Amino acid sequence: METISLLKQLTEAVGIAGREAPVRALITQLWQPLVDEIREDKLGSLIAFKRGADTSAPKLMLAAHMDEIGLVVTGIEEGFIRIARVGGTDRRVLPGLEVTVHGREELPGIVASRPPHVLSEEERKSPVPWDKLFVDVGLPAAQVEALVSVGDFISVRRETVELKNRRVAGKAMDDRAGVAAITLALEHLSYMRHSWDVFAVATAQEETGLKGAITTAYGIAPDLAVALDVTFGKHPGVSEPGVWPLGEGPTIGIGPNFHPRLAARLREVAEAHEIPYKLDPLPGASGTDAWAIQVSREGVPTALIGIPLRYMHQPVEMLAAQDVERAGRLLASFIAGLEADFLKKLAWDTPTDESERRQ
Amino acid sequence: MRELIRKLVETYGPSGAEEKIRAAIRAEVTSLADEVRVDPLGSLIVRKQGSGEGKRIAVAAHMDEIGIMVTYVDEKGFARFTRIGGVLPLTCVGARVLFASGVTGVISVENKRDDPGKVPRFEQLYIDVGASSRDDCPVRVGDAAVFIQPFAVQGTRLIAKAMDDRIGCAVLIETLRRLKHTPHDVHFVFSVQEEVGLRGAYTSAYGIEPDMALAVDVTRTGDTPECYPMAVELGKGPAIKVQDTGMISHPVVRELLVQRAEAGHIPYQLEVLEGGSTDAAAMQLTRAGVPAGCISIPCRYVHSPSEMVDERDVENGVRLLLEVLQAN
């Protein structure tokens, strides 16, 4: 499928952390023809299984989170809706934002902002605090009370747009971009042979604590894992290091969260296939599903492929479609090239003959 | 239920030293259960085996309460301390604490502070146990104490320290008392160390492997002067949790609770809690995940020595839990 329309479909779908049903249905549709089995786990993550050629194949888990950040209704006052965040929603971009309130009906709403004419100098100097933010659905109070309840979710209403140089901006690129990359990889794999069993997982509730990754990793018990998430894109206002230019390829994570030889293999594959990439050195927690998966059960060698993204957690998250395509190709080539006994190459040291060696 | 609640809230049991409260609860439940055991970290697990057609359900309320632990005894016999769980310095000044040995202490604050207008930091507080030197001080490094306040009743309001979460424990015990028939294999978990990180429930759930998990704990309210807005009030029924800082309730579990409340004509409220979580958040993430939810008892002044609940909410909480456990 054409990358930009894939991104548009995925990002415009609704899937707030904890309520991923609509986007899960979309991803199921997209992945079903590309995999052998597909199921949902207890917390709502989607797990797709594509059998490898090897009969006793080890298991590779791919993870990209399908949930997006959003808002939740905490109360209704005179017909105006009080809100709290779900995940790391940035209140600085809320006033004036168009949203959808998912109540008994899908209600279009606006995050209310008081006009500058009536605000004091002081008030105009800082972002609006949470307890002064309301969503206005433009209906009489009685109707709002009938249609909306505490606990209903609110999503950003925003059309994804294509800008110059195949750059695309919209809400929820974090991490529908990762889901798109996995989708593209699965498409490539439909005409490539691979030894390993592949579990492609669209995780739930990453934004609220990597929860989908925790439970799916436990359930699958993979031998290896690669997470795909967005990373910080370079633009004025953010300083280096740790930010990446758009259009120059995905990043490969290095640091304690990642097995060095797995990262090295990804680099070799990228170089062999002339896929540009950057090394992203992360000295601690990566803030992605990779952090949770790495310490599941007895430990999982893990890698992270990052897609540079500007304006993270804002409705204008922007990336380069080429980077998503490159991430997809890198992933597919990596999978196709995974030899059945690759795990041997990841062994840290060779204990002596007398001691036990477990795969 | 008042007598049960009084007994539970007045029993000593800070996180990590739950022996006394565990014994008190055990005495109440042993005759009602099919199986009683204590797991490696000390949680008390009380099993009621149902007729077998249903699910395995874990229902947790935590036995531990917040408290303080002595970190140092100075030359003059005054004790410095750190908190066990989410104790607020604001509620400490002038408070009385009780150690396991029966020693009583008074918490006060250094007079000479560079910022007397601000809320004191823990390092500026100390406990006076009436000693005159380090040698005759009746407490040592590591001794834990809880806040003291007697149980009080004011109309339908019940006031005490440790309503969080002895009220949840009371709900579980009362539910167990009234539970005649259930299709489910119910594991009532009186968990340890919730206040320091939901630790007991996390490990207990690993052992139980439930199909569904519920916590019964307190939640805050939005009905006191100049408080942050929150749609939960005392007296309007138990709250069914939508989400809190640590967890988004599984929609199916939440729906089930709502349905059972409506079927039983039980008043309820929907809760979004900012700034707190429960054992359900831990149980949700054990092994390959467990659909989880929470029945909350609205409570004012959480983590103060005078937590206030409404006994109608408590009674309705019991009725709701019974509705859930008795249905298929």
Next chain:
Amino acid sequence: MMLKELSEATGVSGDEENVRSILLRAIREHVDEVRVDALGNILALKRGTTQNGLRVMLAAHMDEVGLMVVGHDGDGFLRVRTVGGVDPRLLPGAALEVGPDHLPGVIGIKPIHLLKSGEEQQVPSIEDLVVDIGATSKDEATKLAPPGTYITFATRFREGSITVSGKAFDDRAGCAVLVEIVRGERFPFDLHAAFTVQEEVGLRGARVAAYAIAPNCAFVLEGTVADDLPKDKDSSPTTRLGHGPAITLMDNTFIAHRGLVRLLTDTAEALGIPYQFKQPGIGGTDAGAIHTSREGVPSATVAVPCRYIHSPVSLLNLDDFNNTITLMREALARLTSSTLRSDL
């Protein structure tokens, strides 16, 4: 001397290779089984003299805090970030070793002569500091120390008569204690020694090691904070040098199992071994990750008091070090399943 060898080895969280090979060599002949797991933990089994079924885990972490190269600037300086809890105020003036070839590097700041008024008060943040390896261009710096390169303090171990100094006593001291225990006599129970990775970035190795071992109880061996310097106020030193091994009652990651603490204190008192309680509520250890594994694992932490941990050079007392070994050995010899009862 094992502690010296371990202290001088480089092994920042995620890069524990050098420490791992020293330890594998040190314990190989004294254990029945040894393997290295997916994250790089050493998991070794020393079988018990009886079949009493107890599985006891002893853990010490191999990793130390340090820095990582994250970028390079045009003049050949390295931009870095901390790995684990390094106080940036300790970095100006530090002598460092960069990368697998141990290239010398330094961190310097604006000379005092050139400071404007008020500037001396300011604390440079890690984003402001650079490491100088003598490179003169971005290219050269990138070749010599590519992104992801680890950096440690270049501190030599020094042995005095009462105290020794060196880097990374947190937790090479714990590793050295564990080596001694592993090299000693068998216990009645199966001893699972785990030399863990990545404690400093989140107790990572211990978590998966505990899951794999599924022990009945665990002891964590550490080098811990000793803040026994003169203070204005009569307040806790956290632990004190020369006052024996420090037993944790509660820290930010776990509450110690009372039965195990009692075992330690009863043993110490019976044998006249000095001991102290670490100030409750300070720091965290691998016990935080181990005790919530599976159905729960009663755990305790015993530590050698060390001044200046997480700084370029720490200091410990040799008597404390030796007493920690003795206390652990003797306490383990007295450990039975009734020590672990949780229903008392």
